[in-house]
Amino acid sequence: MIKLKKQPNKNFKILNISDPQLDDSEWNDGEKSKEIITNTFAQLIERVKPDLITVSGDLSWSGCHAAYGKLADMLDSYGIPWAPVWGNHDNQGGADNVKALVDIVCARKHCIYESGDEALGNGNYVILIEENEKPVEGVIMMDSHDRMPYTDENGNVHSAWAKLYPEQVEWYKAQVKALQEIGCEDTTLVMHIPIYAYREAVEAALPKNIDPRKVSIEDSYKADTWNEGYKNSFGVMWEGDRVCSYPADDGMMDAILELGSTKHVIAGHDHVNNFVIEYKGVKLIYSLKLGLGCYWNPKLNGGTVLTVTGDGVTDVKHEYVNDYI
Secondary structure (H helix, E strand, O other): OEEEEOOOOOOEEEEEEEOOOOOHHHHHOOOHHHHHHHHHHHHHHHHHOOOEEEEEOOOOOOOOHHHHHHHHHHHHOOOOOEEEEOOHHHHOOOHHHHHHHHHHHHOOOOEOOOOOOHHHOOOOEEEEEEEOOEEEEEEEEOOOOOEEEEEOOOOOEEEEEOOOOHHHHHHHHHHHHHHHHOOOOOEEEEOOOOOOHHHHHHHHHOOOOOOHHHOOHHHHOOHHHOOOOOOOOEOOEOOOOOOOOOOOOOOHHHHHHHHOOEEEEEEOOOOOEOOEEEEOOEEEEEOOEOOOOOOOOHHHEEEEEEEEEOOEEEEEEEEEOOOOO
8 A cells, every 4th residue: 555645635636547648659750749748748737736646547559669768758847746546548458568668757756556366367455545644545456358258148258348356446445445445435546448337327317308519618517508416517428429438337336435535436438428427426436638649629628626624535626738739
């Protein structure tokens, strides 16, 4: 467990960035891709003044080791603790490649990371935020892997986006219980591929007569965009009807509700979704994407900020950087 200190009587800010995903050539050519990511990140640091930076996966492409080094240099240059989880593209090179990426990333002074049990992937670990030695927030980082088989209702086997292993769900429960035993009652889960409950949340919160691709950012903050009971939702779903999770229930939401500790889940992966929907008392969050890597919409460029008080996370907002629209 990694421990960070919150200053008394001062909010602790977590800045989450997601899917930067520039390749070697984009980092090296000095063209617009590098400019956008470095300038956007600089603005986020200036506005948010974070105490912790989390990265919810797809730091680059699995074979682009130089790009991981360039991104790590940028993240480390501000002297702020930063903590990554791996995304599907990071995992595509296999376990040995991820170990090589860990060596690259963890060579930086301000990177905080634990590989954890190899049977569960790489990068399942906990960050504990304390104020005057009192636990106020646990940040649970989890590896959501790449792809895995899925058998549909007709018995056909497909390749699907991965889900957490059942053993990881049990690991999550054990971490929450351990945190609760030391008085930490509030936790946040950070991962790359969203859990299945994101699909259920969209089904519950979004009216059937609304085409999500036509909802503007501004309108997404209006109560009448959402169904009754979900009026505090915001953010868009410009992937259309797509939540790119494993297509069957992964059991994670049941575990979250059983223990009652995790009030916020942050995912990346779907670059032009950034909704925040409170579903069954848990805010399911798509982080804003950082930069143009792979694909993007410049209106959704930036990062997502969680404010931690003495009572845990009390606020979630997107910090948009709109210079490139």
